[in-house]
Amino acid sequence: MTEIDQELCTGCGACIPYCPVGAIALDEATGLTSKVNTDQCVECGVCLRADVCPTGAFKTTPSAWPRVLRSAFSDPLVVHVGTDIPGRGTEEMKTNDVTGRYRRGRIGLAIEIGRPGVGTTFREVERVARAMAGLGVKFEPANPVTQIMADPATGRLKEEVLGERVLSAIVEGDVPEESAATVLQAVLALAPSLETVFSVSVAARVDTDGSTPQTKVARALGITPYPNGKTNVGLGRPSFKEE
Amino acid sequence: MTHTLHRAGSPPDLAGDFVILAMAAKGVNRDDSTPKFQQLAETLLAFNPVNMGDLRNGTSLTTDPKKIAKVCGQSGIFHAVFTDAATVARALQAIKDSGIGLSIVVSGLCGEVARLAGEVGLAPHTTNQSFGVWGDTARLPPPSVLAVTTMCGHGLVARNLVLQMIEDVRAGRRPVAEAAVELGRQCVCGVFNTKRAEALLSRAAEAGR
Numbered sequence: 001m002t003e004i005d006q007e008l009c010t011g012c013g014a015c016i017p018y019c020p021v022g023a024i025a026l027d028e029a030t031g032l033t034s035k036v037n038t039d040q041c042v043e044c045g046v047c048l049r050a051d052v053c054p055t056g057a058f059k060t061t062p063s064a065w066p067r068v069l070r071s072a073f074s075d076p077l078v079v080h081v082g083t084d085i086p087g088r089g090t091e092e093m094k095t096n097d098v099t100g101r102y103r104r105g106r107i108g109l110a111i112e113i114g115r116p117g118v119g120t121t122f123r124e125v126e127r128v129a130r131a132m133a134g135l136g137v138k139f140e141p142a143n144p145v146t147q148i149m150a151d152p153a154t155g156r157l158k159e160e161v162l163g164e165r166v167l168s169a170i171v172e173g174d175v176p177e178e179s180a181a182t183v184l185q186a187v188l189a190l191a192p193s194l195e196t197v198f199s200v201s202v203a204a205r206v207d208t209d210g211s212t213p214q215t216k217v218a219r220a221l222g223i224t225p226y227p228n229g230k231t232n233v234g235l236g237r238p239s240f241k242e243e
Numbered sequence: 244m245t246h247t248l249h250r251a252g253s254p255p256d257l258a259g260d261f262v263i264l265a266m267a268a269k270g271v272n273r274d275d276s277t278p279k280f281q282q283l284a285e286t287l288l289a290f291n292p293v294n295m296g297d298l299r300n301g302t303s304l305t306t307d308p309k310k311i312a313k314v315c316g317q318s319g320i321f322h323a324v325f326t327d328a329a330t331v332a333r334a335l336q337a338i339k340d341s342g343i344g345l346s347i348v349v350s351g352l353c354g355e356v357a358r359l360a361g362e363v364g365l366a367p368h369t370t371n372q373s374f375g376v377w378g379d380t381a382r383l384p385p386p387s388v389l390a391v392t393t394m395c396g397h398g399l400v401a402r403n404l405v406l407q408m409i410e411d412v413r414a415g416r417r418p419v420a421e422a423a424v425e426l427g428r429q430c431v432c433g434v435f436n437t438k439r440a441e442a443l444l445s446r447a448a449e450a451g452r
């Protein structure tokens with residue numbers, strides 16, 4: 001848990017704008033020192049690394065389960081045990097030329113709840129996971145959210161994690177190309193009732209003619225994707241045989 | 244994760260924003276890949292990226308990039324940021340010629356990246372596209388701030404810090420280049436484009452005058 005030593009803090013406020021979720025503020029009662037709202041804090045580590053406190057008043061202590069999930073999902077310098085990579089996601093399409101994880105005919109979906117910069121509780125994350133599970137999405141086993149599911153068949157998360165806050169968390173899986181629009185429709189239907197934002201990423205193998213299957217999915221949904229994206233240019237040495 | 248996706252902005256503004264990412268796959272080609280990452284970092288360093296990093300050894304904004312290139316690789320990932328298409332094309336050619344066999348992902352305007360790949364004889368293998376931001380979007384900062392904060396996909400660049408930097412630049416308290424670096428050093432991956440940030444901050448500061 002990250003806190004500010006009240007004996008050392010001078011209340012200069014230099015640290016306040018650095019917090020991505022606005023969890024640092026001057027003490028409401030006295031206005032003389034800054035305090036971390038530990039309910040809102042997602043343990044991303046920015047305030048510690050920013051090194052702007054003139055008196056070194058920030059202190060951190062190891063968190064126990066389930067609070068430890070806050071840093072695991074919010075601080076990219078924490079390596080997840082399950083993925084063995086830093087950050088809150090997986091290798092997804094980044095190594096697809098080597099792993100063959102997404103084959104032609106499949107679409108990879110990654111719904112990142114809380115991004116950009118709003119944050120979320122796992123309660124909201126579970127709502128998205130349940131909507132996707134109901135439509136038969138197979139969740140990526142290596143994904144950190146999948147690993148805290150009590151039941152991956154339904155998308156139900158472990159009860160004790162639901163109240164934990166993180167900067168964002170990714171619900172990730174892949175579906176047959178023909179189901180992608182239906183699944184995304186179900187996810188987008190949650191938008192008006194969620195108490196946060198979410199970013200939607202859609203990954204697919206490029207077709208032999210150079211076209212991308214996402215175009216069809218976007219058209220079915222009436223969505224115009226961002227003009228920018230990620231392209232794996234195929235320089236990795238494959239470990240699989242193309243079907 | 245998708246940490247170089249969802250960078251917000253208009254096409255003209257995004258035209259100077261490219262990230263080259265290299266990654267090794269766990270259980271496939273990650274073991275003993277450290278020297279390959281170091282070779283790649285040296286290769287990319289020759290093209291003067293505005294930022295680079297590997298999550299373990301700092302970024303160009305916190306550490307000497309030559310030092311990063313010498314020691315990087317243990318995290319299985321490496322990033323470098325460029326601001327023009329011609330340099331990206333030359334960098335891709337150099338990576339291709341090196342034959343290191345790591346997966347290479349280029350983030351940028353999709354049509355432009357496809358064109359650059361074609362220019363160096365590469366056929367794009369897999370793409371990842373953003374279908375946008377949904378939900379309670381009233382909680383988001385204005386587009387001028389979002390364009391800056393989303394250059395750190397892990398969300399470590401705070402909207403309030405961007406607003407403070409805009410105000411500092413507007414008031415003449417801080418040069419825009421220094422403001423961009425202060426924001427960029429919060430991003431631990433080295434994917435924050437400081438040159439693009441300078442343009443965005445200048446524009447926002449000017450609009451506030």
